[in-house]
Amino acid sequence: MLKQGKMIILSGSSGSGKTTISNFLLSTIPSLQFSISCTTRPIRPCEIHKKDYFFLSNNEFINKINNHHFIEWEEVYPKLFYGTLKQEILRIWNSNYHVLFDVDVKGAINLKTKYPHNSLSIFLMVNSIKILENRLINRNSENYYKIYIRLKKAKIEYNLSKFFDIVLMNLDLFITKQKIFKIVSNFLFN
Numbered sequence: 001m002l003k004q005g006k007m008i009i010l011s012g013s014s015g016s017g018k019t020t021i022s023n024f025l026l027s028t029i030p031s032l033q034f035s036i037s038c039t040t041r042p043i044r045p046c047e048i049h050k051k052d053y054f055f056l057s058n059n060e061f062i063n064k065i066n067n068h069h070f071i072e073w074e075e076v077y078p079k080l081f082y083g084t085l086k087q088e089i090l091r092i093w094n095s096n097y098h099v100l101f102d103v104d105v106k107g108a109i110n111l112k113t114k115y116p117h118n119s120l121s122i123f124l125m126v127n128s129i130k131i132l133e134n135r136l137i138n139r140n141s142e143n144y145y146k147i148y149i150r151l152k153k154a155k156i157e158y159n160l161s162k163f164f165d166i167v168l169m170n171l172d173l174f175i176t177k178q179k180i181f182k183i184v185s186n187f188l189f190n
């Protein structure tokens with residue numbers, strides 16, 4: 001029978017520092033493995049297919065929906081689809097690792113609902129929309145219209161943070177890393 005491991009579900013608005021925190025957790029907690037999602041958004045220059053995401057065409061993504069390959073999927077931005085493969089979770093648990101997800105807020109709530117007992121959901125938050133806007137602009141990977149869409153979504157997401165096990169304010173990266181390391185270690189190993 002399949003061994004069920006644990007799950008860390010990391011979420012928060014775009015620009016909240018999720019990717020940095022996710023990489024930090026993966027490098028400091030060796031028993032965690034990243035769940036590689038599927039997406040239909042174009043690959044960015046710094047990204048690697050099958051490492052950051054499985055980059056799929058719309059048809060490939062729709063086929064996976066129809067064949068029930070996803071545990072959850074969302075149209076995270078208009079016409080851009082993201083989904084978590086059931087197979088990824090099984091692969092990671094079967095190799096005796098715990099799973100780390102970096103998913104949007106709705107995806108996180110869906111995963112938490114499906115695995116209420118062996119998952120910990122964490123919402124990373126920045127204290128103002130202005131800070132979020134600066135972080136997104138500094139990241140320099142989106143044009144202004146896309147930033148506007150992401151900020152609008154961020155406001156909606158703040159209202160959903162109450163459904164998370166933990167809400168963590170990411171003001172100082174060093175402090176956030178210390179806090180999250182403790183929270184995640186406690187959940188996985190106690």
Ligand code: 5GP
Binds near residue numbers: 037074
């Ligand atoms: P990005 O395009 O910046 O890599 O990601 C955009 C958003 O999609 C982020 O909030 C990220 O957490 C979310 N995301 C990535 N993979 C998944 C997934 O499998 N499911 C859901 N629901 N959201 C995802």
